[in-house]
Amino acid sequence: MSNLTDMEIFAKVVSAGSMSAAGREMNLSPAVVSKRIRRLEEKLGTRLLQRTTRQIAMTESGQGFYERVIAILASVEEAESFVTRGSDNARGNLKVAIPTSFGRLHVAPHIGKFLTENPDLSVNLDLSDEFVDIVGDGYDLAIRIAELSDSSLVARRLAPVHRILCASPSYLERNGEPKSIEDLIKNHVTIAAASQDPWRLAGPSGIETIRTHAPIRTNSNEVVRECVLAGVGIALRSTWDIGPELREGKLQILLPQYTASKDVGLYAVFPSRKFLPAKVRVFIDFLVDLYGSSPYWDTGLEDWLNLPEDLRAV
Numbered sequence: 001m002s003n004l005t006d007m008e009i010f011a012k013v014v015s016a017g018s019m020s021a022a023g024r025e026m027n028l029s030p031a032v033v034s035k036r037i038r039r040l041e042e043k044l045g046t047r048l049l050q051r052t053t054r055q056i057a058m059t060e061s062g063q064g065f066y067e068r069v070i071a072i073l074a075s076v077e078e079a080e081s082f083v084t085r086g087s088d089n090a091r092g093n094l095k096v097a098i099p100t101s102f103g104r105l106h107v108a109p110h111i112g113k114f115l116t117e118n119p120d121l122s123v124n125l126d127l128s129d130e131f132v133d134i135v136g137d138g139y140d141l142a143i144r145i146a147e148l149s150d151s152s153l154v155a156r157r158l159a160p161v162h163r164i165l166c167a168s169p170s171y172l173e174r175n176g177e178p179k180s181i182e183d184l185i186k187n188h189v190t191i192a193a194a195s196q197d198p199w200r201l202a203g204p205s206g207i208e209t210i211r212t213h214a215p216i217r218t219n220s221n222e223v224v225r226e227c228v229l230a231g232v233g234i235a236l237r238s239t240w241d242i243g244p245e246l247r248e249g250k251l252q253i254l255l256p257q258y259t260a261s262k263d264v265g266l267y268a269v270f271p272s273r274k275f276l277p278a279k280v281r282v283f284i285d286f287l288v289d290l291y292g293s294s295p296y297w298d299t300g301l302e303d304w305l306n307l308p309e310d311l312r313a314v
Contacts, residue, residue: 004076006040007069009033010048014066015138018056058136067135067271074277090279091120097134097142101222101241102266103127106297107143107287114286121279129195129221134271140280141270143287145238147263155267156284159291162239162298162305163260165201166251170231178234178254181208189214189233193221199236203258236260239305243297246304253304266291 012022019033026033041048048062058066098107103125111123126132126139134142145161165184178184181203190212192199199210214233218224221241228235229245234254245251268284270276298305 003040003043004072006036006043008073009036010040011066011069011073011138013037013049013056014058014062014136063135070135070271090118090277090282092277092279093122093124094279094283095124095126095139096283097126097128097132097137097139099143099145099221100127100129101225102143102145106240106291110286110290114283117286118279118282121282123283129193129219134269140277141268141284144267144269145264146267147261147265154271155269156288157265157267158284158287159266159295160262160293161260161264161266162301163236163264164239164256164305165234165254165258166228166237166242166246167234167254168229168231168251169249171228171233172252174231177252181210181255181258184234184255185210185213191216191224191227191233191235193224194219196221196236200261201236201258202261203255207261208258239301240266240295240297243299243301247300256304 009022009026009028012026013019013033016022016025019037020030022028023030023033037049044061044065046061047059048065050057050059104127107125111125115121115123131144132139132142143158144155171189175188178188181201184190190199190210191214192212194217197212199208199212201208201210214227216223216227216232224235225237225241227233228237229250237251239246242251246253268287270280270284
């Protein structure tokens, strides 16, 4: 049990970012935390953490050890849940990283239902457009909208993501509608957040890479959304973000033969499939049931998106 407590302290130091912060969360003095970490390193015969006056960082051995420790702690939590409340009950605190706009529009409105269904859970929703370090920052999982590359993490696809070119009627009245990709590049204002520049569009000739050009630069996707609604230019937006505006005619789809890569999707990303905590499993299952292969935000847009019958929202 002493070894398990040392592992728990180590995991808390990593997630909290410092020994003093970990001590406050666990009601331990920094000296005790430091002593327990040192004892763990001596037992293992390797250094797990590099310490400086301002911060700590995991060594390569520490990183590998941490990934295994959180799986061990998760399995202990599962065992305790099985004994006290049954193996199907999720309990504890769930820490989730979610893109800002998506979290506000498509997670926050449904979180009440999730908490009602799981009364022994509390949820920490961390909204950010940055790719967080799930393991290093102590998250249970992250929701990502991306074309995922190879990773040591495990990902489960929650829903398709359709990104289309669009503009407001006021912009099109002033500038006309682009007739081709070349026309788009040479004669139109194209707006993107820094993280989404350049655009990678899949079209009749394969993938086209386009550098955007606009009188405004921003790191915020929400600023891009407001700019395209205000008629500043053309943007590449997801239907989960602008579905209502498309249906109401506030935005118009342009060059529908060009869309973002179909490999882009909505994913739940988590450290390990083995010993998956019940709290993570029930949250992922909740989102899968909520979104699915034909998410509600695409309702009414099927013809514009050229979706086949089996992928049309109902």
